[in-house]
Amino acid sequence: MAGQATSTLVGSYGIGERPEDFELPTPSGGWVRLADLRGRPLLIFFTTTWCPYCGAEAPYLEQEIWQRYRDRGLQVISIQVKEGPKLARGFAEHYGWSFPVLVDEDGEVSARFAPVKEGLAPEVAIINAHFVLDAEGSVVYRDFLNMERFDAKAAHVRAFLDEFLEVT
Amino acid sequence: MLGLDSWLRTTARTEPATLPPGQKGRLVVEVTVPDGCHIEAREPGEPFLIPTALEFESVDGVTIGPVEYPPGDVERFDWSPVVLRVYRGTFELRAPIEVSVGAARGRRRVVGRVRYQGCTQTLCYPPAVQEVTASLGVVASRL
Numbered sequence: 001m002a003g004q005a006t007s008t009l010v011g012s013y014g015i016g017e018r019p020e021d022f023e024l025p026t027p028s029g030g031w032v033r034l035a036d037l038r039g040r041p042l043l044i045f046f047t048t049t050w051c052p053y054c055g056a057e058a059p060y061l062e063q064e065i066w067q068r069y070r071d072r073g074l075q076v077i078s079i080q081v082k083e084g085p086k087l088a089r090g091f092a093e094h095y096g097w098s099f100p101v102l103v104d105e106d107g108e109v110s111a112r113f114a115p116v117k118e119g120l121a122p123e124v125a126i127i128n129a130h131f132v133l134d135a136e137g138s139v140v141y142r143d144f145l146n147m148e149r150f151d152a153k154a155a156h157v158r159a160f161l162d163e164f165l166e167v168t
Numbered sequence: 169m170l171g172l173d174s175w176l177r178t179t180a181r182t183e184p185a186t187l188p189p190g191q192k193g194r195l196v197v198e199v200t201v202p203d204g205c206h207i208e209a210r211e212p213g214e215p216f217l218i219p220t221a222l223e224f225e226s227v228d229g230v231t232i233g234p235v236e237y238p239p240g241d242v243e244r245f246d247w248s249p250v251v252l253r254v255y256r257g258t259f260e261l262r263a264p265i266e267v268s269v270g271a272a273r274g275r276r277r278v279v280g281r282v283r284y285q286g287c288t289q290t291l292c293y294p295p296a297v298q299e300v301t302a303s304l305g306v307v308a309s310r311l
Binding site for chain 1: 171208216217218245247248249250252285287288289291292293294295303
């Protein structure tokens with residue numbers, strides 16, 4: 001499983017760890033707090049508007065993840081890394097996202113989730129990463145962009161969710 | 169931090185190197201993308217991708233532009249249903265230049281900026297800007 005395969009990465013939140021609480025704005029001016037999302041599983045997708053892989057995955061995130069698992073209790077949020085609200089809103093509208101989008105304009109929250117790779121900025125290392133938190137807020141799955149095995153339909157995430165949401 | 173700033177090799181020149189007032193030439197920026205990497209073309213094919221763009225600061229007595237961009241390579245990635253266009257290897261961006269009739273003689277420093285976003289075989293990097301400079305001599309008209 002990709003989440004297990006990457007669990008030896010330095011930095012970031014590993015499997016079983018509970019990410020520090022954060023609060024980020026939405027493009028429309030609302031605020032979302034991580035702690036308020038506890039009680040149900042949560043998928044966090046880190047993205048930017050300029051990342052070609054994120055754009056390729058964007059429609060499937062709505063169709064294959066959010067629409068497919070929402071009735072099974074999954075929550076989905078996307079965090080726009082170092083992007084402003086205007087671009088974040090436009091991106092979400094373009095791809096028809098109906099789940100919450102959060103704006104991490106200075107990248108501070110995203111950096112906490114990023115693996116430490118020498119010479120690589122956190123905002124680059126975190127792009128196109130997926131984290132799944134369980135109802136208690138602990139990481140149960142994570143993966144980071146691997147262009148050699150990239151799958152826009154996020155089959156690896158769906159495989160995990162199929163199993164995880166069935167047993168919870 | 170590792171980024172694209174140090175990636176692109178760029179050179180800029182005017183052709184010819186000198187022009188008298190009232191004459192036209194062109195400005196050429198040669199860009200080289202390292203092997204195995206690409207940057208988005210001028211019309212990359214998706215609305216949120218960053219198109220390569222070249223802009224110049226205004227130069228006294230010289231009109232520059234519009235910039236002409238090559239179409240780029242058609243690229244179909246197996247992960248994308250969309251046909252994208254990218255630049256690889258070495259390519260040129262060109263812009264017509266014209267020295268105004270009343271321009272004073274002397275050397276001009278032409279400063280431009282290439283904005284781009286690119287990927288290696290393993291990572292994509294944030295949009296970056298690279299400055300380019302060229303020199304143009306404005307000389308006396310030949311009689």
